[in-house]
Amino acid sequence: MIHLENIQRRYVSDEVETTALADIDLHVEAGEFVAIMGPSGCGKSTLLNTLGTVDRPTGGKYLFDDRDLAALDEKALAQFRGATLGFVFQSFNLIDELTIEENVALGLAYRKDDGGKKSGAGKGIGDRRARVAAAMDKVGIAHRARHYPHQLSGGQQQRAAIARAIVGAPKLILADEPTGNLDTANGEQVMNILAGLNDEGATIIMVTHSPSHADMAKRRIDMLDGRIVASAARAL
Numbered sequence: 001m002i003h004l005e006n007i008q009r010r011y012v013s014d015e016v017e018t019t020a021l022a023d024i025d026l027h028v029e030a031g032e033f034v035a036i037m038g039p040s041g042c043g044k045s046t047l048l049n050t051l052g053t054v055d056r057p058t059g060g061k062y063l064f065d066d067r068d069l070a071a072l073d074e075k076a077l078a079q080f081r082g083a084t085l086g087f088v089f090q091s092f093n094l095i096d097e098l099t100i101e102e103n104v105a106l107g108l109a110y111r112k113d114d115g116g117k118k119s120g121a122g123k124g125i126g127d128r129r130a131r132v133a134a135a136m137d138k139v140g141i142a143h144r145a146r147h148y149p150h151q152l153s154g155g156q157q158q159r160a161a162i163a164r165a166i167v168g169a170p171k172l173i174l175a176d177e178p179t180g181n182l183d184t185a186n187g188e189q190v191m192n193i194l195a196g197l198n199d200e201g202a203t204i205i206m207v208t209h210s211p212s213h214a215d216m217a218k219r220r221i222d223m224l225d226g227r228i229v230a231s232a233a234r235a236l
């Protein structure tokens with residue numbers, strides 16, 4: 001699914017150059033669950049954002065299902081993200097003015113196959129509702145559908161964010177420290193949801209500082225100073 005070759009990301013500001021990613025080679029197959037670890041500032045988020053096409057590498061090659069993403073313009077990239085990727089962030093990133101179900105429905109906003117164009121607008125909307133309901137159900141927040149984010153606990157908010165990420169049935173879920181703002185119990189609940197999604201076939205790449213959460217992935221990648229220094233499958 002993912003093929004990164006010699007990916008580079010350099011920042012230049014005030015003539016100071018920072019190398020956030022250097023010589024990154026990475027292959028990820030469909031169905032994998034990969035954890036990325038490493039000290040603060042080593043490039044984990046930059047790598048995840050590069051995979052998510054919200055950050056453009058300054059060098060190298062990124063193929064997704066054999067498609068060269070460097071060839072896409074911003075509009076095509078936005079479409080690619082909407083149809084293919086689901087994002088989960090440390091700080092949940094829900095929209096405070098929208099209810100939980102409206103937030104989850106945002107995960108369908110960019111999907112082409114969902115406007116009811118072929119089957120009439122009514123059916124399209126019904127299909128959206130059913131998808132949103134199913135996603136909320138899956139993460140156990142259906143009973144909070146009409147609530148607003150600030151009325152939910154951190155764990156519930158993160159589960160809503162996961163529902164938003166999965167509602168469009170993405171090929172790849174990218175999670176940047178999804179348990180970073182949660183207590184142990186809620187963190188474990190979120191990890192169990194991610195592991196369950198992977199068991200059902202979802203491909204997941206997750207940044208974490210927690211060794212025990214990394215152990216729930218099937219492969220662990222260690223980074224240091226913008227480089228991948230180790231990649232190992234979990235011992236079974």
Ligand SMILES: Nc1ncnc2c1ncn2[C@@H]1O[C@H](COP(=O)(O)OP(=O)(O)OP(=O)(O)O)[C@@H](O)[C@H]1O
Nearest residue numbers: 011013018019020039040041042043044045046047
């Ligand atoms: N916009 C930017 N301008 C300049 N340098 C940046 C920018 N964004 C990130 N960097 C630098 O790139 C490097 C990698 O940052 P990144 O956010 O990927 O680290 P990280 O591994 O995710 O760290 P953390 O664990 O603290 O989240 C850091 O040295 C950082 O200072």
Ligand SMILES: [Mg+2]
Nearest residue numbers: 044045046176
């Ligand atoms: Mg980070």
